[in-house]
Amino acid sequence: MTVTAATATRGLVEITGVRKSFGAAEVLKGVSLTIEPGGVAVIVGPSGSGKSTLLRTINHLEKVDGGHISIDGTLVGYEVRGGRLHELREKDILKQRTEIGMVFQNFNLFPHLTALENVAEAPVVAQRPGKARPSKEEAKRRGLELLDRVGLKDRADAYPRQLSGGQQQRVAIARALALDPKILLFDEPTSALDPELVNEVLDVIRELATSGTTLIIVTHEMGFARDVADTVVFMDQGQIVEQGTPQEIFTNPQEPRTRSFFSKVLEPAFNI
Amino acid sequence: MDYSGYPVVAARHPWRWVGTAAVALGVLAVAWSLATNPRWEWGVVAQWFTAQSVINGLLETLKLTAISGLLGFVLGFILALMRLSASPLLVSASWTFSWIFRSTPLLVQMLLWYNLGYLYEKISLGIPFTDVRFFEVQTTTLISQFAAAVLGLTLNQAAYSAEIIRGGLLSVDQGQLEAAAALGIPAWRRSTRIVLPQAMRAILPTAFNEIIGLVKGTSIVYVLAYSELFYTVQVIYNRTQQVLPLLLVATLWYVVITSVLSVFQYYIERHYSKGAVRNLPLTPWQKARKFFATHAVANRTRSL
Ligand SMILES: Nc1ncnc2c1ncn2[C@@H]1O[C@H](COP(=O)(O)OP(=O)(O)OP(=O)(O)O)[C@@H](O)[C@H]1O
Numbered sequence: 223m224t225v226t227a228a229t230a231t232r233g234l235v236e237i238t239g240v241r242k243s244f245g246a247a248e249v250l251k252g253v254s255l256t257i258e259p260g261g262v263a264v265i266v267g268p269s270g271s272g273k274s275t276l277l278r279t280i281n282h283l284e285k286v287d288g289g290h291i292s293i294d295g296t297l298v299g300y301e302v303r304g305g306r307l308h309e310l311r312e313k314d315i316l317k318q319r320t321e322i323g324m325v326f327q328n329f330n331l332f333p334h335l336t337a338l339e340n341v342a343e344a345p346v347v348a349q350r351p352g353k354a355r356p357s358k359e360e361a362k363r364r365g366l367e368l369l370d371r372v373g374l375k376d377r378a379d380a381y382p383r384q385l386s387g388g389q390q391q392r393v394a395i396a397r398a399l400a401l402d403p404k405i406l407l408f409d410e411p412t413s414a415l416d417p418e419l420v421n422e423v424l425d426v427i428r429e430l431a432t433s434g435t436t437l438i439i440v441t442h443e444m445g446f447a448r449d450v451a452d453t454v455v456f457m458d459q460g461q462i463v464e465q466g467t468p469q470e471i472f473t474n475p476q477e478p479r480t481r482s483f484f485s486k487v488l489e490p491a492f493n494i
Numbered sequence: 495m496d497y498s499g500y501p502v503v504a505a506r507h508p509w510r511w512v513g514t515a516a517v518a519l520g521v522l523a524v525a526w527s528l529a530t531n532p533r534w535e536w537g538v539v540a541q542w543f544t545a546q547s548v549i550n551g552l553l554e555t556l557k558l559t560a561i562s563g564l565l566g567f568v569l570g571f572i573l574a575l576m577r578l579s580a581s582p583l584l585v586s587a588s589w590t591f592s593w594i595f596r597s598t599p600l601l602v603q604m605l606l607w608y609n610l611g612y613l614y615e616k617i618s619l620g621i622p623f624t625d626v627r628f629f630e631v632q633t634t635t636l637i638s639q640f641a642a643a644v645l646g647l648t649l650n651q652a653a654y655s656a657e658i659i660r661g662g663l664l665s666v667d668q669g670q671l672e673a674a675a676a677l678g679i680p681a682w683r684r685s686t687r688i689v690l691p692q693a694m695r696a697i698l699p700t701a702f703n704e705i706i707g708l709v710k711g712t713s714i715v716y717v718l719a720y721s722e723l724f725y726t727v728q729v730i731y732n733r734t735q736q737v738l739p740l741l742l743v744a745t746l747w748y749v750v751i752t753s754v755l756s757v758f759q760y761y762i763e764r765h766y767s768k769g770a771v772r773n774l775p776l777t778p779w780q781k782a783r784k785f786f787a788t789h790a791v792a793n794r795t796r797s798l
């Protein structure tokens with residue numbers, strides 16, 4: 223994969239020693255991970271291993287209890303002043319989030335807004351670092367472009383409930399792209415879809431993978447992971463057990479836990 | 495097998511027609527008794543129905559309902575947001591407000607507001623615990639009958655609508671807020687543009703209940719001798735002794751207002767169901783047209 227000069231400085235994600243507990247249960251036990259700008263990291267692992275939680279800490283939907291996360295060297299959710307970490311105010315957190323798009327398992331489209339309104343809403347009202355807010359018309363025009371990019375230009379005026387699951391997820395991707403994020407987070411983007419709809423969404427993500435945006439994807443689609451990932455990260459019980467290229471992780475895992483996980487989830491035909 | 499030449503016969507619903515006939519008969523009987531019993535004194539009703547004093551009273555009722563309904567729901571929305579906020583101070587302030595205004599009788603609130611001048615002679619704006627005053631008025635000039643009525647009705651309405659709105663907001667999926675927050679949409683916009691429109695579906699039926707209740711509830715301002723519809727009618731029948739027909743005048747006006755509100759309710763609810771249902775239901779108007787289009791020629795056949 224080629225990384226062009228223009229995008230090379232965008233979207234470096236550094237996760238350092240991140241801890242997170244819910245009550246007594248420690249869900250993330252010191253996770254560290256670096257994802258290069260424009261890189262595609264796929265996180266896999268058993269249910270409850272903390273994948274979603276890790277993803278949600280990256281855009282500060284979940285506050286960390288320890289460690290820190292930075293994007294292009296800027297801390298997420300905190301500011302360093304006088305040798306201390308000051309928690310950011312809501313307004314500044316929202317600003318940071320515009321650089322980190324998120325696509326949810328159950329789409330979370332706004333059901334009372336049309337596909338185009340869903341895509342054009344945030345750019346008009348969200349404050350973005352170093353960018354002016356576009357006019358409504360401009361946002362709509364750009365929204366149509368994005369819907370076109372995910373193959374849904376002709377459904378711009380449909381409401382989410384009038385769209386198939388796959389189409390809804392493609393709108394959700396267009397909505398996340400509308401803010402020009404440096405990083406896109408996908409939390410099991412195809413898990414709520416019928417098998418025949420999975421590919422239309424994966425194709426859109428595949429296309430994004432070559433666009434220079436950093437992608438972090440949690441998925442159970444192992445074939446897709448092997449195709450698209452630069453780095454595959456295997457998580458279990460709140461820790462990163464093993465990470466490497468798809469080749470290394472899928473065909474030659476080092477850790478017994480990784481091996482036993484893949485022996486369960488990979489169909490034999492794939493596991494040659 | 496080729497069915498293309500077969501005519502289609504619409505399904506018949508004979509029991510629907512029986513039911514319709516039974517209901518129509520009942521309605522007819524009631525209407526007949528209303529029309530023919532002379533004690534209803536329809537002539538008197540007609541005479542007073544559009545009398546200037548009654549119309550003035552009606553306008554006062556509408557004014558009180560509109561103002562305290564609107565202010566009540568706006569304040570209720572703010573109270574609901576406070577109650578759902580993360581700040582313990584705002585939560586308890588909102589809770590206390592609802593607690594106080596839901597536990598005191600409206601009648602008492604109304605009289606207290608009106609007699610505020612007795613409790614506090616002057617109302618002033620200044621720095622607490624000092625003698626600095628920016629502004630000071632006699633309470634009695636500030637709290638007129640109208641002000642006391644609006645204040646009482648609004649605050650009481652706000653306490654109830656806060657709970658209705660809170661219930662509506664809670665019914666919206668948490669994922670919606672999360673998605674909006676992830677997109678960097680500011681908090682106020684999140685509430686008004688993303689959550690509230692979706693909550694409206696849950697809020698509207700109860701809210702219209704409240705508004706319709708308020709139309710008649712405004713009659714409580716008779717304790718302030720405020721001449722809204724009901725008080726006006728009472729004044730008239732105390733003079734003329736035509737109690738029943740004048741009560742009928744007021745009732746008919748309440749029926750008219752409620753009917754108009756119900757029509758509004760229907761269309762507003764329909765508006766907010768956009769996107770919540772796959773396809774919008776037909777309006778009664780469209781339904782009627784469809785009914786006549788299909789039933790007028792019930793035996794008409796069409797080919798597949
Ligand atoms: N808000 C919360 N409160 C309490 N526990 C939570 C909360 N969110 C997640 N957990 C717990 O944290 C653990 C990790 O959850 P997480 O959703 O990150 O897992 P996951 O790897 O995404 O699993 P899956 O593949 O099933 O989505 C689970 O045991 C879950 O029950």
Ligand SMILES: [Mg+2]
Binds near residue numbers: 274410
């Ligand atoms: Mg998950």
